[in-house]
Amino acid sequence: xxxxxxxxxxxxxxxxxxxxxxxxxxxxxxxxxxxxxxxxxxxxxxxxxxxxxxxxxxxxxxxxxxxxxxxxxxxxxxxxxxxxxxxxxxxxxxxxxxxxxxxxxxxxxxxxxxxxxxxxxxxxxxxxxxxxxxxxxxxxxxxxxxxxxxxxxxxxxxxxxxxxxxxxxxxxxxxxxxxxxxxxxxxxxxxxxxxxxxxxxxxxxxxxxxxxxxxxxxxxxxxxxxxxxxxxxxxxxxxxxxxxxxxxxxxxxxxxxxxxxxxxxxxxxxxxxxxxxxxxxxxxxxxxxxxxxxxxxxxxxxxxxxxxxxxxxxxxxxxxxxxxxxxxxxxxxxxxxxxxxxxxxxxxxxxxxxxxxxxxxxxxxxxxxxxxxxxxxxxxxxxxxxxxxxxxxxxxxxxxxxxxxxxxxxxxxxxxxxxxxxxxxxxxxxxxxxxxxxxxxxxxxxxxxxxxxxxxxxxxxxxxxxxxxxxxxxxxxxxxxxxxxxxxxxxxxxxxxxxxxxxxxxxxxxxxxxxxxxxxxxxxxxxxxxxxxxxxxxxxxxxxxxxxxxxxxxxxxxxxxxxxxxxxxxxxxxxxxxxxxxxxxxxxxxxxx
Amino acid sequence: xxxxxxxxxxxxxxxxxxxxxxxxxxxxxxxxxxxxxxxxxxxxxxxxxxxxxxxxxxxxxxxxxxxxxxxxxxxxxxxxxxxxxxxxxxxxxxxxxxxxxxxxxxxxxxxxxxxxxxxxxxxxxxxxxxxxxxxxxxxxxxxxxxxxxxxxxxxxxxxxxxxxxxxxxxxxxxxxxxxxxxxxxxxxxxxxxxxxxxxxxxxxxxxxxxxxxxxxxxxxxxxxxxxxxxxxxxxxxxxxxxxxxxxxxxxxxx
Numbered sequence: 001x002x003x004x005x006x007x008x009x010x011x012x013x014x015x016x017x018x019x020x021x022x023x024x025x026x027x028x029x030x031x032x033x034x035x036x037x038x039x040x041x042x043x044x045x046x047x048x049x050x051x052x053x054x055x056x057x058x059x060x061x062x063x064x065x066x067x068x069x070x071x072x073x074x075x076x077x078x079x080x081x082x083x084x085x086x087x088x089x090x091x092x093x094x095x096x097x098x099x100x101x102x103x104x105x106x107x108x109x110x111x112x113x114x115x116x117x118x119x120x121x122x123x124x125x126x127x128x129x130x131x132x133x134x135x136x137x138x139x140x141x142x143x144x145x146x147x148x149x150x151x152x153x154x155x156x157x158x159x160x161x162x163x164x165x166x167x168x169x170x171x172x173x174x175x176x177x178x179x180x181x182x183x184x185x186x187x188x189x190x191x192x193x194x195x196x197x198x199x200x201x202x203x204x205x206x207x208x209x210x211x212x213x214x215x216x217x218x219x220x221x222x223x224x225x226x227x228x229x230x231x232x233x234x235x236x237x238x239x240x241x242x243x244x245x246x247x248x249x250x251x252x253x254x255x256x257x258x259x260x261x262x263x264x265x266x267x268x269x270x271x272x273x274x275x276x277x278x279x280x281x282x283x284x285x286x287x288x289x290x291x292x293x294x295x296x297x298x299x300x301x302x303x304x305x306x307x308x309x310x311x312x313x314x315x316x317x318x319x320x321x322x323x324x325x326x327x328x329x330x331x332x333x334x335x336x337x338x339x340x341x342x343x344x345x346x347x348x349x350x351x352x353x354x355x356x357x358x359x360x361x362x363x364x365x366x367x368x369x370x371x372x373x374x375x376x377x378x379x380x381x382x383x384x385x386x387x388x389x390x391x392x393x394x395x396x397x398x399x400x401x402x403x404x405x406x407x408x409x410x411x412x413x414x415x416x417x418x419x420x421x422x423x424x425x426x427x428x429x430x431x432x433x434x435x436x437x438x439x440x441x442x443x444x445x446x447x448x449x450x451x452x453x454x455x456x457x458x459x460x461x462x463x464x465x466x467x468x469x470x471x472x473x474x475x476x477x478x479x480x481x482x483x484x485x486x487x488x489x490x491x492x493x494x495x496x497x498x499x500x501x502x503x504x505x506x507x508x509x510x511x512x513x514x515x516x517x518x519x520x521x522x523x524x525x526x527x528x529x530x531x532x533x534x535x536x537x538x539x540x541x542x543x544x545x546x547x548x549x550x551x552x553x554x555x556x557x558x559x560x561x562x563x564x565x566x567x568x569x570x571x572x573x574x575x576x577x578x579x580x581x582x583x584x585x586x587x588x589x590x591x592x593x
Numbered sequence: 594x595x596x597x598x599x600x601x602x603x604x605x606x607x608x609x610x611x612x613x614x615x616x617x618x619x620x621x622x623x624x625x626x627x628x629x630x631x632x633x634x635x636x637x638x639x640x641x642x643x644x645x646x647x648x649x650x651x652x653x654x655x656x657x658x659x660x661x662x663x664x665x666x667x668x669x670x671x672x673x674x675x676x677x678x679x680x681x682x683x684x685x686x687x688x689x690x691x692x693x694x695x696x697x698x699x700x701x702x703x704x705x706x707x708x709x710x711x712x713x714x715x716x717x718x719x720x721x722x723x724x725x726x727x728x729x730x731x732x733x734x735x736x737x738x739x740x741x742x743x744x745x746x747x748x749x750x751x752x753x754x755x756x757x758x759x760x761x762x763x764x765x766x767x768x769x770x771x772x773x774x775x776x777x778x779x780x781x782x783x784x785x786x787x788x789x790x791x792x793x794x795x796x797x798x799x800x801x802x803x804x805x806x807x808x809x810x811x812x813x814x815x816x817x818x819x820x821x822x823x824x825x826x827x828x829x830x831x832x833x834x835x836x837x838x839x840x841x842x843x844x845x846x847x
Contacts, residue, residue, distance in 0.1 A: 103627065120629060121626070121627050121629060122618075122622060122626045122627045122628050122629035123620065123622060123629050125626075126623070126625070126626045126627065127626075127627060151629075153631070197636055198806075200636040200638075201636065201638040201846070202806060202846075205806050208765040208766075209765070210762050210765060211762070212762045212763060212764055212765065213761060213762065213763045213769075214763065214764060233735070236734065236735035236736055237734045237735065239701060239732050239734060239735075239736055432667070432697045432698060432699055432700050433666070433667075433700075434700060435700040435701065436700075487700055489700075489701060489732060490666060490697070492666045499632045499666070500628075500629070500630050500632050501628070501630075501632050501633050504619045505619040505620065506619070506620045506621065571620055571621060571622060573629065575630075582630055583630055583631065583632070584630075584632055584666075585630055585632030587629060587630045587632070589620040589622075589629070591620060591621055593621075
């Protein structure tokens with residue numbers, strides 16, 4: 001199979017090349033899938049599969065982006081790069097041609113492949129020097145929605161990312177008439193290395209939603225003096241900021257949908273009565289999004305490329321590097337696709353429209369949320385101060401011990417409360433690289449993304465994710481525990497208090513073994529943890545139908561476990577997918593041998 | 594004997610070459626591959642916390658307080674300088690320069706060791722002093738930035754200084770910064786106007802507006818008072834014991 005490459009589908013990039021040469025600076029250089037296409041389907045996704053040969057050409061360019069001209073790194077002339085479409089059971093031959101002035105790379109995020117093709121400089125290959133080409137050639141053994149991005153330096157922030165779809169050998173178990181990529185990302189005109197340096201010098205540099213003296217007076221008015229003082233005292237004592245939801249915010253970022261900023265209004269056309277598949281991909285460097293389509297319920301059918309039992313919801317939070325596929329059935333009117341950054345400092349926006357030029361109202365940004373003492377891993381029973389902004393009640397986790405994700409989808413009201421305490425932190429506080437620990441660690445898989453506890457509609461939670469088919473879930477032969485650690489004041493990020501350069505040697509998996517990796521988030525922010533090359537089976541109470549994910553967004557003070565089949569020999573990257581956290585050393589190599 | 598050494602050296606060199614040929618990172622990747630993440634990169638910062646005009650009831654001053662660092666996550670080199678120049682005679686005034694090695698020892702605290710050089714330029718005799726410095730810098734509970742430091746002069750005089758500041762965000766850009774400082778001497782150094790005991794106390798309040806995070810003009814006041822025997826000595830020498838000055842300046846960093 002790998003040798004038979006005759007009759008390859010050769011996809012060239014006429015549009016990208018033309019745009020680069022002719023239209024530069026005149027039009028937003030969006031990739032082809034981001035332009036409205038009229039017809040029964042937006043993209044060809046049926047027909048016999050074939051091996052695919054494709055070139056991805058990386059170039060530094062000045063193009064129109066986010067309403068201005070920016071210095072970006074394009075792939076085939078656009079940001080994001082072109083859609084890479086592959087076919088399960090066939091081969092992919094993807095040539096990455098580096099015309100950037102620095103070494104580069106492309107990692108195929110979520111794909112199972114020989115590790116030499118995985119595209120991580122220093123781990124799986126030496127990187128692609130300027131002017132050189134790397135050919136990634138591998139059999140495609142899965143299907144679904146994925147993406148690809150540079151794994152070199154901070155190039156991903158500069159535009160080196162794009163969507164990747166693998167068409168299944170057998171049709172997906174859900175029907176749809178039209179299929180759109182909705183790739184979310186964050187763009188800044190600031191040099192990414194300066195962004196990193198600013199965070200290093202002053203980690204709250206981009207936070208313009210801090211609690212102020214004026215907020216204090218307002219809270220005294222609404223909550224009373226004593227509770228307000230207690231609350232401020234508690235946060236001050238921890239030397240933490242409850243408004244710390246995003247290291248880089250809308251002050252610096254334009255949030256893009258398929259490469260277009262909100263005024264650019266990416267629009268996907270449809271005919272009334274059609275079912276539309278929207279493939280949401282969070283290709284942002286640093287931004288979680290809360291995604292909703294006002295007045296239009298979404299049925300989630302896949303997560304991280306893997307089909308799940310359909311779940312109808314009104315909003316979901318998507319961590320960096322995750323993907324969710326949803327089916328929507330719009331009526332004959334326009335709808336706004338609204339992706340609010342988790343800290344609510346900005347949004348990406350697009351439109352689903354039955355005709356060009358129509359659009360729907362764009363919602364206001366909601367009030368910025370606050371971290372809670374639960375996020376801090378505080379033991380509420382032992383606290384002697386009243387703390388405001390607690391999520392109400394002391395309810396049970398919404399996914400019970402019976403393994404059934406009950407959620408709160410029937411009601412769609414506010415969440416019942418934080419998940420149950422499942423463990424306590426040991427005496428090791430991970431040294432000076434870590435400022436706090438989750439004294440109490442909770443099962444938070446039944447909880448909504450932070451900031452969504454109070455929204456009065458249905459929100460997807462991890463406990464909802466259930467594989468359509470049961471699998472044999474073998475018990476793990478080995479257990480490992482890893483803590484997510486950091487020191488926000490100095491912008492240090494690490495595992496177990498040690499950054500990558502401080503550990504000697506990889507995390508060793510024995511080839512063929514099955515292990516349970518338990519992760520504890522000792523920090524007060526979410527970290528999307530990504531394992532290359534192997535699935536993480538998320539132990540979310542779904543028994544023999546637990547879902548497989550490539551990236552898991554771990555909430556503050558959460559204790560979460562995954563099962564891993566170490567079935568892919570080689571060296572694999574394992575890291576936080578917040579780009580600047582990875583850059584600071586929240587990174588490990590896993591070696592399967 | 595010589596030939597034995599040569600033989601050993603040659604053997605060692607061959608071992609090194611052999612090791613280099615198949616050299617690997619601890620992860621098993623070839624040693625000549627790049628690091629996957631640049632987490633050993635150094636960063637640096639220069640903070641001009643105060644650069645201000647001080648309108649005092651004696652002579653007006655241009656005063657500064659500057660700190661810079663360069664290094665990694667844990668180990669850094671610091672320099673700190675503070676001082677003032679009289680506007681009437683710009684060559685006259687006090688200045689202090691510290692060069693320090695700093696190491697993060699606790700999540701919020703770094704220990705700083707190094708030297709301090711004082712310059713005191715006329716009128717009167719130019720006086721210079723050198724100190725060894727042992728200090729701490731960090732974020733105390735309730736988010737006070739605290740800098741306690743112990744100084745040992747080249748003449749063996751020991752003194753202690755505490756500086757504390759707090760950033761109170763009035764709005765997202767308007768920040769009030771109270772500052773508190775005191776000096777404590779454990780021995781007399783009359784030549785330098787210092788008597789043992791609490792020497793002086795300083796309280797300042799500066800209100801800055803962050804046009805950008807890096808650039809913030811400010812106004813405020815600075816009040817200082819000499820204490821105890823040090824104050825007595827100052828009175829005897831005809832100097833003022835307390836001073837209230839209004840300040841206007843700019844805070845910037847890069």
